[in-house]
Amino acid sequence: MNSITTILNHIQNYPIIPVYYNDDANKCISIVQACYEGGIRTFEFTNRGKKALDNFKALVDYRDKHLPELYLGIGTIKTPEEAQEYIQLGADFIVSPVVNPAIAEFTLKKDILWIPGCMTPTEISIAENAGAPLIKLFPGSIIGPDFLKNIKPLFPSLLFMPTGGIGLEKESLDAWFSKGAVAIGLGSNLFQAPSGSSTPDNYEWLVKRCQEVFSSLDDK
Template structure:
């Protein structure tokens, strides 16, 4: 199985991509290890601060020693320059907040998985034509499961993952998976401000494990 197929399979089986950023490298590593301990095997770190690349590289070093089967991708990639930089760093996959052609071209040249953010059917069609196989529905809280249900039959060959406002709560997850998504992205609803500020990693491990179990139940 090639790497991109493995990543898509892992995302689909896990049903969840946790995502976060923090300026402190030790906190970034602590969160990653806590998620891993909770059963998470694919994570998105977001490129949202000056320290993002250094912290990402520090995370990769720990991943390679302690969490070898963890797939670590980078999100919020908006430019060709950033895509190239994080590909050099060793990202397993690239997530963009929108349908950005120069990012798609850069990632595909490296034969890597590119996951673009889309909000309309036009954007989804453009992303599909540009080679996307997995679409990030963003922002998920504005689109809602009803949007996914309405477009599902238009795109039988694509996988979908809403991100933004997805709750680690049974009713919300059931609505999303019933609508046809393959996974959900979850940021602050899972990796809370309290966890980050107070380094409550045991709580995060428990929350991640509970979220994965809940997804199994609602499918």
């Protein structure tokens, strides 16, 4: 099990984090594999469907055999009980859409990174007091980069990762990083297949898309 410090360093070294869920375990594996080939080394699977637990286990097994540099976390975790289930399966980090200090208490004891979702200064303060070193600003498309610019001086010891509705364009990513983000979570915009794609099960387009996103960060 990797420590909180190790995961934080890894996230900052590979600051694009795909956020994904699908009921089909084979599709999940193909998506993660394509992202890995495109340079992704941190991936957030989400607890958003009836197959989440089984599919996460399949992803961990596949990662352990084929993707040695990938850190695999679980998102949409709202209770300590959910966190415990996924940690037992091998989750490297825990992401929440809300601030629940009980999750912080549970994960901190195990030296596992918990990333809570926050939208207001009060929520950020509660998360900071609970011991969270990295905050997910959610939903990023509503909050906007200027919110981060204004809030960051109030919480100088915290790191921030916007997630939710963020575009893949260089200008969009640059806006967030220039205002103080250390990482960005990318969801549906990353995984939308090109229009007219005749081979939906061939994820070369996703490999290329991930490569292009990382390439746009070269001068970050």
